[in-house]
Amino acid sequence: MPSDPPSNTSASRRRYLALAGAAAMSSIGAAGCLGAIDRRLRGPQTEWRTVLEGERFLSSPIVNRSSEVLAMGSNRLYALDASTGDRQWRTTDFEQSTNCPVIADGVAVVAGPDRRAAYHPSGTRAWIRRVDGWFSPYAAFGDGTVIGGYHEYGTYEPPIVLIDTGDGRRKWETTPEPWLNPNGTTHSVSDIISVGEGGVAVDEIGRFAGLDSDGSVRWAIGTNDWRGHGSLEPALATDGELVVAAAGSVIAVDPADGTHRWRASTPSETSGLAVADGTAFISFDGHTRRRDDAPAGVLAVDLSNGSERWQTELPDAPGPPGVGVNDVVVGTEGGDLVALDAATGDRRWSGPVGNRMDDRPLVMPERVIAGGKVNGDPMLVAISREV
Numbered sequence: 001m002p003s004d005p006p007s008n009t010s011a012s013r014r015r016y017l018a019l020a021g022a023a024a025m026s027s028i029g030a031a032g033c034l035g036a037i038d039r040r041l042r043g044p045q046t047e048w049r050t051v052l053e054g055e056r057f058l059s060s061p062i063v064n065r066s067s068e069v070l071a072m073g074s075n076r077l078y079a080l081d082a083s084t085g086d087r088q089w090r091t092t093d094f095e096q097s098t099n100c101p102v103i104a105d106g107v108a109v110v111a112g113p114d115r116r117a118a119y120h121p122s123g124t125r126a127w128i129r130r131v132d133g134w135f136s137p138y139a140a141f142g143d144g145t146v147i148g149g150y151h152e153y154g155t156y157e158p159p160i161v162l163i164d165t166g167d168g169r170r171k172w173e174t175t176p177e178p179w180l181n182p183n184g185t186t187h188s189v190s191d192i193i194s195v196g197e198g199g200v201a202v203d204e205i206g207r208f209a210g211l212d213s214d215g216s217v218r219w220a221i222g223t224n225d226w227r228g229h230g231s232l233e234p235a236l237a238t239d240g241e242l243v244v245a246a247a248g249s250v251i252a253v254d255p256a257d258g259t260h261r262w263r264a265s266t267p268s269e270t271s272g273l274a275v276a277d278g279t280a281f282i283s284f285d286g287h288t289r290r291r292d293d294a295p296a297g298v299l300a301v302d303l304s305n306g307s308e309r310w311q312t313e314l315p316d317a318p319g320p321p322g323v324g325v326n327d328v329v330v331g332t333e334g335g336d337l338v339a340l341d342a343a344t345g346d347r348r349w350s351g352p353v354g355n356r357m358d359d360r361p362l363v364m365p366e367r368v369i370a371g372g373k374v375n376g377d378p379m380l381v382a383i384s385r386e387v
Contacts, residue, residue, distance in 0.1 A: 051374060052380070058371045059073075059099060066122075079121075082364065118165060136148050149161065149189025155186060172215035179207055195240065210257070218256075218257075232247045237275040238275060250270070250282055264306040268294035271358070282300075284318075296317045297312050297314045319333075324368075338350040339368070
């Protein structure tokens with residue numbers, strides 16, 4: 001059952017700009033220009049900050065149907081009021097968790113190494129089931145289902161599993177034949193996304209599989225495009241027409257048959273991607289197999305052909321990007337939150353908000369909510385998007 005929420009720590013605005021003679025400016029155009037300059041110089045304007053003491057880590061935030069912000073800690077699922085940061089409820093069913101919750105059919109599905117569970121927007125438990133292995137939910141997959149995968153190298157179990165959101169039971173499981181190792185084991189699943197009536201999965205060494213809604217494997221391929229790019233574990237994103245994968249380079253495939261559409265290079269290994277408005281936005285972290293001082297930043301590529309639209313370097317390694325209507329927001333290992341213009345890559349605002357801010361930000365119409373750490377404790381912070 002949910003426990004009583006404590007109050008959160010409020011944070012006031014961080015920086016103000018003092019400009020001599022500003023009061024003398026009377027035109028609307030001048031005031032608007034000043035406001036934009038002021039925003040860039042002041043940096044992020046904090047609305048609230050909630051520290052979750054005792055947790056070791058925190059997943060990237062998402063929103064449920066009650067417009068609450070959900071984030072999975074090392075062993076608890078938290079729900080916060082998006083406007084105030086006040087904690088609404090938390091769960092106590094897990095000793096350890098795997099990854100971000102998935103919202104499907106009005107419930108939040110979460111998992112740990114020995115169980116999975118679902119929770120209603122009120123925080124009451126819909127169901128809980130004991131499982132074997134490191135199962136992680138990845139995406140809603142058709143009516144009343146969530147697709148997930150196992151994070152165990154060398155397992156003989158099918159790595160891709162579909163569960164029923166009504167009771168948590170398995171509906172089907174599958175192993176793409178090209179994913180099998182010579183001894184019959186498989187590698188861990190790296191990511192799965194839903195596309196149309198099916199989906200696309202990728203394992204930790206970059207092998208793809210197209211899936212139908214009934215669990216049959218539509219196509220499966222390996223790829224040599226990752227070679228020479230360090231660690232793998234690709235992340236996936238889609239616009240519904242193409243599936244884009246990033247892991248040191250960027251690859252686009254057709255979800256219908258796995259046809260390779262294009263490949264784009266990145267300056268260093270990737271830490272996440274997002275797709276919006278015909279563009280793929282890729283974070284790169286400054287690490288390669290041969291050096292740790294390569295550029296870090298964000299790359300935007302055209303979804304139609306993989307050509308570069310812009311590239312913006314950052315002083316610290318960014319985490320996965322969050323995308324709004326006109327901006328791309330990333331947190332960095334150095335504790336900054338950075339907003340870039342989605343069309344040009346120009347920096348709109350940036351500034352420190354924590355000790356480490358490398359989770360994917362949640363970009364909402366009125367605010368950006370980001371997870372990170374402050375004084376060693378995980379926290380969520382809300383930043384105003386007003387200019």
